[in-house]
Each structure stands twice: as structure tokens, then as C-alpha cells.
Amino acid sequence: MASLRCFLRSGKNAVAAVLRREFHGTPPAAVQITVRDALNQAMDEELERDERVFLLGEEVAQYDGAYKISRGLWKKYGDKRIIDTPITEMGFAGIAVGAAMAGLRPICEFMTFNFSMQAIDQVINSAAKTYYMSAGLQSVPIVFRGPNGASAGVAAQHSQCFAAWYGHCPGLKVVSPWSAEDARGLLKAAIRDDNPVVFLENELMYGVPFEMSEEVQSKDFLIPIGKAKIERQGNHITLVSHSRMVGLCLDAAAVLAKEGIECEVINMRSIRPLDAEAIETSIMKTNHLVTVEGGWPQFGIGAEILARIMEGPAFNYLDAPAVRVTGVDIPMPYAKILEDNSIPQIKDIIFSIKKTLNV
Amino acid sequence: MQNMLTVIANALKGGAKINGAQTVSEGSRVVISARSFANLTPQARFDIKRCDLHRLDEGPSVQTVLTREDGLRYYRTMQTMRRMELKADQLYKQKIIRGFCHLYDGQEACAVGIEAGINPTDHLITAYRAHGYTYTRGVSVKEIMAELTGRRGGVAKGKGGSMHMYAKNFYGGNGIVGAQVPLGAGVALACQYQGKNEVCVTLYGDGAANQGQIFESFNMAALWKLPCIFICENNKYGMGTSVERASASTDYYKRGDYIPGLRVDGMDVLSVREATRFAADYCRSGKGPILMELQTYRYHGHSMSDPGVSYRTREEIQEVRSKSDPITVLKDRMISNNMANLEEIKDIDAEIRKEIEEAAQFATSDPEPPLEDLCNHIFYNDAPLEIRGTNPWMKLKSIS
Numbered sequence: 001m002a003s004l005r006c007f008l009r010s011g012k013n014a015v016a017a018v019l020r021r022e023f024h025g026t027p028p029a030a031v032q033i034t035v036r037d038a039l040n041q042a043m044d045e046e047l048e049r050d051e052r053v054f055l056l057g058e059e060v061a062q063y064d065g066a067y068k069i070s071r072g073l074w075k076k077y078g079d080k081r082i083i084d085t086p087i088t089e090m091g092f093a094g095i096a097v098g099a100a101m102a103g104l105r106p107i108c109e110f111m112t113f114n115f116s117m118q119a120i121d122q123v124i125n126s127a128a129k130t131y132y133m134s135a136g137l138q139s140v141p142i143v144f145r146g147p148n149g150a151s152a153g154v155a156a157q158h159s160q161c162f163a164a165w166y167g168h169c170p171g172l173k174v175v176s177p178w179s180a181e182d183a184r185g186l187l188k189a190a191i192r193d194d195n196p197v198v199f200l201e202n203e204l205m206y207g208v209p210f211e212m213s214e215e216v217q218s219k220d221f222l223i224p225i226g227k228a229k230i231e232r233q234g235n236h237i238t239l240v241s242h243s244r245m246v247g248l249c250l251d252a253a254a255v256l257a258k259e260g261i262e263c264e265v266i267n268m269r270s271i272r273p274l275d276a277e278a279i280e281t282s283i284m285k286t287n288h289l290v291t292v293e294g295g296w297p298q299f300g301i302g303a304e305i306l307a308r309i310m311e312g313p314a315f316n317y318l319d320a321p322a323v324r325v326t327g328v329d330i331p332m333p334y335a336k337i338l339e340d341n342s343i344p345q346i347k348d349i350i351f352s353i354k355k356t357l358n359v
Numbered sequence: 360m361q362n363m364l365t366v367i368a369n370a371l372k373g374g375a376k377i378n379g380a381q382t383v384s385e386g387s388r389v390v391i392s393a394r395s396f397a398n399l400t401p402q403a404r405f406d407i408k409r410c411d412l413h414r415l416d417e418g419p420s421v422q423t424v425l426t427r428e429d430g431l432r433y434y435r436t437m438q439t440m441r442r443m444e445l446k447a448d449q450l451y452k453q454k455i456i457r458g459f460c461h462l463y464d465g466q467e468a469c470a471v472g473i474e475a476g477i478n479p480t481d482h483l484i485t486a487y488r489a490h491g492y493t494y495t496r497g498v499s500v501k502e503i504m505a506e507l508t509g510r511r512g513g514v515a516k517g518k519g520g521s522m523h524m525y526a527k528n529f530y531g532g533n534g535i536v537g538a539q540v541p542l543g544a545g546v547a548l549a550c551q552y553q554g555k556n557e558v559c560v561t562l563y564g565d566g567a568a569n570q571g572q573i574f575e576s577f578n579m580a581a582l583w584k585l586p587c588i589f590i591c592e593n594n595k596y597g598m599g600t601s602v603e604r605a606s607a608s609t610d611y612y613k614r615g616d617y618i619p620g621l622r623v624d625g626m627d628v629l630s631v632r633e634a635t636r637f638a639a640d641y642c643r644s645g646k647g648p649i650l651m652e653l654q655t656y657r658y659h660g661h662s663m664s665d666p667g668v669s670y671r672t673r674e675e676i677q678e679v680r681s682k683s684d685p686i687t688v689l690k691d692r693m694i695s696n697n698m699a700n701l702e703e704i705k706d707i708d709a710e711i712r713k714e715i716e717e718a719a720q721f722a723t724s725d726p727e728p729p730l731e732d733l734c735n736h737i738f739y740n741d742a743p744l745e746i747r748g749t750n751p752w753m754k755l756k757s758i759s
Contacts, residue, residue: 091575098545
């Protein structure tokens, strides 16, 4: 019932619905926590645990973070560990990488990943490739994090999804959390990882509350990078998604369940390394695949998944061609009606599922 | 007599900063050993060029004391670098070295002088003309040459090549023009954060000097008072473009604006050393970053694919060689002040020639890295990984 309400709201007012939506049920839980607070707590705990960890970026200190993700951290840790930077991405990303090379463990925040494009040379050429170029002499333990992909009404230059671009590059790990549990476990894992990790958050998910079990609240709760999670079991079709779209897949699954169609929803969690095995195992059970992403279709996440399925053992188990549900292949428009129709909606996912299942 | 000599020798070896080190002129010769160098001067004071200053009331000293020991060491290091680069030139023309090869000959005084002015525990990063710095930062000629020839005995196991060599406290070797400067400022941030009184020397060229990210680095380094010595090696040409055609202002030592700067004769190893000491002291005292412009010259073109004579005259190159060659300048200084004799210089040269030959021999005979190494070193401290090969059936193994 709660899910159906959500579905109806999502159709009309995505942002409001998301902010008010019900949490997705889990076993006997201890607390409810938003993605924002999960990220905040994860950083707080890691800053406390290891004095080499520090955070830098625009507005992260005295402003408490542009999206309040670093709220309270500057007050607690001070200027040395929480550093406000000027608006110079290429410079401060490079400084973060240099600090990582010299023994620190920086968290470099991009206010959105759109701005990381200015610094992308430092992420790829200075961070990602260095361990390989040095044949193991120089490692770069750094996390680049920030909101990625579409938001609401921020138009073309502020809405791009970078999962495919960063996911393309060897030497990087790329993760894309959906739930508060994902955010917490993956961020802690990313900070403790000795390699460059691109951590793609989502602005629209920041305020969404999730239940968090006691186990997940423990200080050493880590989610292994490179492993997907099955959020919902099903027999008829496999839905693979990352970040906010996981929620839409679950909503679509809830609607279809009433019609007797049981979807298996996989939350990728990691873009690189990609857990192809989890997807293959699922397809071998369901025989159908639909991928769902917010980014552009050409050379995107779905394209990679489909290619891998073609090339791997699961191909023979497909009863229909695998398809992708993606953002529309255009720069993001501003007007609400146009924006709403630029990214996948629940009805688009349901439509693609039914076409694939031929029902 | 012997005791007195030992005492004097020990006092003199104490270093250039001891005030008691009087100018030892040719008139008074102190015997400090019973070897054939009996009549040689153990040290001398030299005049060096005054630096142009920007936002500084005082600059480095205009006099410096050079000990025989240091002088011979600088000579040996510079000559080794020179011969190493010339050998690389040879190997490149024989197609044993491939790809990019940016040679440093002519600029030796910069690398050697800088190293003499800092500690091994300090940090250094440069761009792609890096073979000299790789050497001064502690990598052997053998490992450098084997990296150039792409062999498993190379410092990066053959996987990096000319522009990607690393060592302790040496962060390469960087191929993207200007990208190393924010990295260097970041290393300086780590120095400040870790509180070990270390500095980072961050080098770039006259071509890179116009890069936006360098100014971004200046801003943050000054704001946060990072212990960063920014050094512009101005060899007058950014690839084929002279400084006049690339920069609206060629006073590179002033381009840091609010950052104090000095312009130094980069062909004189003693000037570079003195200026580096001055700059390091400045940074270590917590005053923030400082900028040095070293005026220097490269004999080779930008890289081995550039003959280097389409944008400058052979006469110009020859003039620098005959009047300002850093190795010759040092050698002449030492000989004319009786700090060394020709014979021992010849011996050193012969030793170096042998070392280079052996290194080249190793570099040409060492095998290439094994194919099993292809996918290794993607991630540090990680479980083994499977990497896709050129086709879906090729599953390669990657370990840390």
C-alpha cells in the first residue's frame, strides 16, 4: 500500500515523493537514517579512526557542506582535517592526489561531479594510472566523492551522470550507493581502500531515510567494493540498476507483483569492478534482463552490462534480447515537464519489462 | 703535524656555513692528506651572481664556500648525468629506446644544485624531462637506462618508460604539462600536515608556466602557507616556441605575484645550491611558498623527435656550450683554484664512462618484462583480480 502511494506520487512529483517516501522494509531494525546522515557518520568515524584521513572541497568546512554532508565535522576536527578550498577544482584535486602520494588519505569532495570534469586529468592521469606506471612503487589512497547525475531543475550543465566515464578507466574503483546502508558501508570501504575510489552519490537520495540494522551501524561495517546486492528476489526477470534508479526498479517490481510478475532487482553498488557474476547468476534463473540507469544510453552502464552478458555464459539463458532503460539522449532540459521526461520513470521500466516478457 | 692537519681538515669539512672558513687563497695551501693530491686546496670561497629578487628584501648570499669533496661530487654527478643522457641519445637513434625521450643535457646544474640544497628527506616532483632528477633522487643509472629500454630491470619494471620513474620522496616523472604542480603543492600539504619540517620542490618549465592549474596551486600554497618551493626551469623554449612567443611576461620569478621569487643563474651549480638553501630555509621557517626561476639551457631539442635547430640557431647552442656549460664551469673553477687536478678529473671521467657502458650493456641485454606482468599493479594491497584481455575468452590475472 505504501509502495503504491509512492508510485502514484512519483509519477507526478518525483522530488517531493522521494523526500516523503516510505522506507523500504528490512529485518528488525535499530534506527532510521537518511543517506546524508549515513555519509556524515561514516566520514566522522573514519576521521576519528585514522588521523591521516582528511576532507577537502568547496564549502565543506565552515558552511557544513553545500549539501550538508559534512555537517559538524569542521567544528569537531578543525582546520587541519576539514579544509575549505577556493573554486579551483583542477588545483585542489591535484593537491589532494599529491597529498595521497605523500602518505595522507584525502577525501576530495566535488560539489557535483559535473565540476570534476575540470579536474578529470588529475583523477585519471595522476591518480588512476600511477600505481601501474610506477609498477607498484607509488600508490594513491584517495576518495573522490560528490553528487552525480540528475537532480531537479538544475539543467544541462549540472545534471550529467559520470558513471560510464569513470567506469571506463583501469586503475579506478567506482561505486554508486543507493541506500543509507550502501552509503555507509561503501564510503567506509572507499576511505580504507588504498586505491583511488570515485564515490558517486545522488543529491535526490540525500534526504531519503532507510532502516539501518545494528550490524550496519557498527564502526567496522564495510561493504566489499565490487559486489552487487540482490534487493528483491524474483523468478521472471532480472532488473539491474545503480543509485537512485534502484528505488524506481523496486517500485516497478511492487506494481508488477500484483500482476503476478516477480522481478529480481539487483543493486549494482559498484560500477567498477562490475559484479557480472551476480547478474549472470540471476539471468540463469530468470532468463530475462532489463538494465536501468539515469545516464545517457550511448556507451553507458547498460551498454557494458549487455555486452558482457552477450560474451558470457548467461547469453544462452536469455529468452529475449536484453534491453536498457536509460536517460534520454539529450542534454538535460530545464522545464519540469521536459525534465521529467528526460529520465526513466517507473512507467518506462514497467513498459520495458512487459515488452521483454512479451506480456 | 698530522694532528694539526686532522684538526684543520675536520674544521674545514664542517661545511660552508662555518664562519671560521676563511678564504683559502692560492698562497696558503693546506695539506690534508698524504695522497698525490698533496698540494690541492680543500676549499675555496667563490663569488656567485646576485639573484634578481621579487618581494624579497634579501636574497641568497653572493658568496659561497665549496669544499673539494663537494666539488668533486657535483662534478661526478653532473658528468654522470651528461653521459647518461648522451648514451640515451645514442640508444634512441638505434631504436633501442622508443617513444618519448626528453633529454636533460645542459641543465645538469639545476638538478645537482637543488639536491645539494635540500635533504634526502625532502620531496621533489618534476615534469617529463626527468632522468636527471631520477638520478639525483637516488635511482641508479642502470635502473634508469633499463627503464628507458623497457626492460624488467628498470626502476618501474619497464612499465613506465622515460616519463614515469619514481623513487622514495620522488614523485616522478609526469607526462601532462603542469599537472605535477598541484601534485607538488599536495605533497607540501602532507609535509605541513605531518609536521616533519620537510619541504617539497615542485618543478615546471617555461612552457608550463602559463598553465592555469599552476596559478591555482600558487593561490592555495600561499593561502595555506604550504612549504613548497616552486621552481621554473626556464630553458628559453617550450618545445619549439620561444618564451617571447609564449608568455606575455617572461619574468617567471615574478609570476607568483604575491609569492616572493628569485631569478637564479641555472648554469652555475653553486648559485643553484645557494638559492635552494635560501628557499628551503624560507619554507621551513613557516613563511609559506617561494618561487625560483632557474635560467638554464638544453642542448638537445625538446625531445628526440625534435632536432632543436628549426627554432634556434646552432650558433646559439654552441655559444652556450662554450661559455656556460655547467660541467665545464665547475671544472674550470676547481682547477684554476687548485682544488682538483686534470688527472683526477680524467680518472673520474673514465670511471663514469665505464659505469655508463655497463649500464647500457645491462639495459640492452636485460629481458623485457614477462607477459604475466601485463595486468599487475592495477590496485595496491588488493585481492587478485581478473582482467579482460583483447577478447572475451582471454581472462588475465592481476595481482597487486
